[in-house]
Amino acid sequence: MSLPAIAIHSLVKRFGETTVLQDIDLEIPEGKVSCLIGPSGSGKSTLLRCLAFLEEPTSGMITIKGEALGFFENAGGKRERLPPAQIRTVRSKTGMVFQQFNLWPHMTALGNVAEALKTVRKVPKAEAEARAMAQLKKVGLENRAGHYPSQLSGGQQQRVAIARALALEPKIMLFDEPTSALDPELTGEVLNVMRDLAAEGMTMVVVTHEIGFAATVGQQISFLDHGRLLFSGPPTEIFAKPRHPRLDQFLDTYLDRGASMLA
Amino acid sequence: MTIKLFTLLMQAALYTLGISIVSIVIGFAIAILLSAAMLSGKGIYIAPARLFISFFRGVPLLVQLLLIYTLLPVIGINVPSIVAAIIGLSLCTAAYQAENLRGGFDAVPKGLVEAADVTGFNPRQTFFRIRVPIALRLTFPALVNEAIMILKSSSLVSVVGIIELTKMAQDLSSSTYLPIPIFASAGAIYLVINWAIALVAGRVERSLPKVTA
Numbered sequence: 001m002s003l004p005a006i007a008i009h010s011l012v013k014r015f016g017e018t019t020v021l022q023d024i025d026l027e028i029p030e031g032k033v034s035c036l037i038g039p040s041g042s043g044k045s046t047l048l049r050c051l052a053f054l055e056e057p058t059s060g061m062i063t064i065k066g067e068a069l070g071f072f073e074n075a076g077g078k079r080e081r082l083p084p085a086q087i088r089t090v091r092s093k094t095g096m097v098f099q100q101f102n103l104w105p106h107m108t109a110l111g112n113v114a115e116a117l118k119t120v121r122k123v124p125k126a127e128a129e130a131r132a133m134a135q136l137k138k139v140g141l142e143n144r145a146g147h148y149p150s151q152l153s154g155g156q157q158q159r160v161a162i163a164r165a166l167a168l169e170p171k172i173m174l175f176d177e178p179t180s181a182l183d184p185e186l187t188g189e190v191l192n193v194m195r196d197l198a199a200e201g202m203t204m205v206v207v208t209h210e211i212g213f214a215a216t217v218g219q220q221i222s223f224l225d226h227g228r229l230l231f232s233g234p235p236t237e238i239f240a241k242p243r244h245p246r247l248d249q250f251l252d253t254y255l256d257r258g259a260s261m262l263a
Numbered sequence: 264m265t266i267k268l269f270t271l272l273m274q275a276a277l278y279t280l281g282i283s284i285v286s287i288v289i290g291f292a293i294a295i296l297l298s299a300a301m302l303s304g305k306g307i308y309i310a311p312a313r314l315f316i317s318f319f320r321g322v323p324l325l326v327q328l329l330l331i332y333t334l335l336p337v338i339g340i341n342v343p344s345i346v347a348a349i350i351g352l353s354l355c356t357a358a359y360q361a362e363n364l365r366g367g368f369d370a371v372p373k374g375l376v377e378a379a380d381v382t383g384f385n386p387r388q389t390f391f392r393i394r395v396p397i398a399l400r401l402t403f404p405a406l407v408n409e410a411i412m413i414l415k416s417s418s419l420v421s422v423v424g425i426i427e428l429t430k431m432a433q434d435l436s437s438s439t440y441l442p443i444p445i446f447a448s449a450g451a452i453y454l455v456i457n458w459a460i461a462l463v464a465g466r467v468e469r470s471l472p473k474v475t476a
């Protein structure tokens with residue numbers, strides 16, 4: 001049994017008085033696509049942001065490839081914060097793609113992808129740009145290298161954002177609703193890039209409302225509801241009838257929304 | 264109004280321009296330091312930065328200049344008046360530029376900083392590579408305004424003995440009894456310099472990529 005890519009133990013996240021994540025236990029398998037689904041406000045983004053250490057867990061442990069993220073338990077069983085440099089090292093095993101792309105607007109597509117190589121990894125400019133270009137090529141945007149984000153469509157921006165995350169050669173890619181901010185006709189190009197990535201064996205954690213993507217590409221589906229992980233398993237099990245009543249309810253409203261769009 | 268008088272005014276204008284440019288650049292560097300302090304989230308950096316900004320925005324530039332000019336020798340620092348002038352203007356514009364930049368820093372979308380965090384930037388790298396360039400673009404027009412204000416305020420440095428454009432015009436007008444053509448020329452020179460700044464700034468602004476907040 002190989003080490004899970006990510007192991008989440010008894011994760012709790014509170015914002016002040018509100019508990020947003022309650023006792024989450026989950027293992028993200030290596031080399032697979034793991035999809036987080038659930039109603040809006042159920043805590044999916046917060047969970048993903050904990051994995052990227054953009055949110056600090058209130059309690060519980062997260063390990064990335066066996067290494068503690070952010071905190072560790074000392075000999076006395078007390079939680080202690082790791083030094084910033086070490087946090088950055090563990091963090092660098094993951095790449096993150098945001099719903100709103102978050103491309104740096106003052107840099108070209110190529111600049112966005114090359115930036116961390118130059119600034120963080122200290123790769124010489126020419127080599128960083130060559131590597132960035134290769135990533136842009138992978139997402140089909142080598143001919144947009146000199147464009148600024150404001151000159152790109154949403155789908156193109158998101159593909160650049162994926163290339164940017166890939167440039168640092170992460171072991172795990174985290175996606176937070178990568179197609180939710182896109183016009184419907186632009187979601188396909190982003191999902192295709194993600195399918196290619198999955199086919200290469202990248203470990204991926206994807207928060208998504210694209211149930212079709214989750215059902216066809218996802219290999220582990222986890223359903224969050226009110227900050228609890230209700231269940232997790234392969235899509236064939238999760239989506240097979242009889243389904244969990246909360247999932248049924250969720251899928252109904254999801255389909256209702258789709259149907260009402262057609263009307 | 265002779266060629267000679269005009270040449271003297273132009274030479275003084277170079278002083279005005281030189282002192283202003285140097286002060287704006289030094290002031291900008293200090294403003295960036297002040298911004299870093301304000302963004303540090305640490306009281307020991309924030310408090311002095313706040314104090315600095317409120318002092319230099321709250322006290323008239325003329326008083327600041329006189330204070331610096333008279334204070335420095337008392338604490339044993341003897342500097343030429345041009346240095347005192349540049350220190351005064353720099354500190355004053357630093358406070359205003361920092362205040363302008365603050366709006367820009369506040370408007371940098373959180374997601375852009377998070378994108379840097381997740382790619383392993385340390386806080387200093389995020390500050391210089393992401394926050395500063397975006398804040399700068401967002402506040403560019405205000406900073407250009409501030410540059411023009413400083414250029415005009417630089418007439419005050421005559422109190423520490425610098426003969427810049429305004430002072431030269433005053434001196435010439437009392438020695439030649441031609442106040443109107445001389446002051447009109449001085450005004451025209453200020454106007455042309457500021458037009459040029461606005462023109463170049465407009466060009467630069469249009470060439471910058473859009474960074475909507």
Ligand SMILES: Nc1ncnc2c1ncn2[C@@H]1O[C@H](COP(=O)(O)OP(=O)(O)O)[C@@H](O)[C@H]1O
Pocket residue numbers: 015020038039040041042043044045046047
């Ligand atoms: N920074 C925050 N401060 C306070 N509450 C937050 C914060 N971020 C998220 N929440 C709350 O946590 C809950 C879960 O949010 P989120 O993880 O974004 O859900 P999802 O991504 O599933 O829609 C929501 O009720 C939201 O209002």
Ligand SMILES: [Mg+2]
Pocket residue numbers: 044045046177
């Ligand atoms: Mg969300």
